[in-house]
Amino acid sequence: MSSEIKVDTISENTSANGVAIDSVTLKDGIMTGAVSDGTATKSKIMGNRWKLNANYSASTGSELLNATFDQTELVGSAMTVSSGTFTFPYIGKFYINYHIHGASSSAAAYRGGDIRFTTDDSSYTNMASGYTSTTANTYWAMSLQTIVDVTNTSNDKVRFHVENAGSCTVSNQTNAFFIYLGDT
Secondary structure: OOOOOOOOOOOOOOOOOOEEEOOEEEEOOEEEOOOOOOOOOEEOOEEEEEEEOOOEEEOOEEEEOOOOEEEEEEEEOOOEEEOOEEEOOOOEEEEEEEEEEEEEOOOEEEEEEEEEEEOOOOOOEEEEEEEEEEOOOEEEEEEEEEEEEEOOOOOOEEEEEEEEOOOEEEOOOOEEEEEEEEOO
């Protein structure tokens, strides 16, 4: 004999335990028990895309892309961003893709950017960088990728930089995409 229960919401009895169904527990977006991601007996799903909400005027030299980002896609838990610094939702390995798109009215020997990661919320290491040269009145774009190992969500953070031999406009098509890959 089979039965079916139809509900809109299942709430946990206490805030510390989660909800258990047939040896699988769901607590704060993380399943434990019979579900496996191949690295441990838990499964986390996370994909998060952020996009500049307006064009950004970049100066000559290297600078933090300290602009307003809007979250455009989310599966699972979200990254957070404050003053151009992104914080991870939990520990583990994350794939990061940073796509820079810009326009320039003058020629420049180089234009580009980089992904910088810190494990102490202070000193940032360049994890990926890319550069191109441009002629006057051209558009330019590039994608940079890296994988980071987040072991502390309070200290491990990521920033995106833009670097130019001459000022340019960084397009609102510039975006960052984060995917959780697995346990640390």
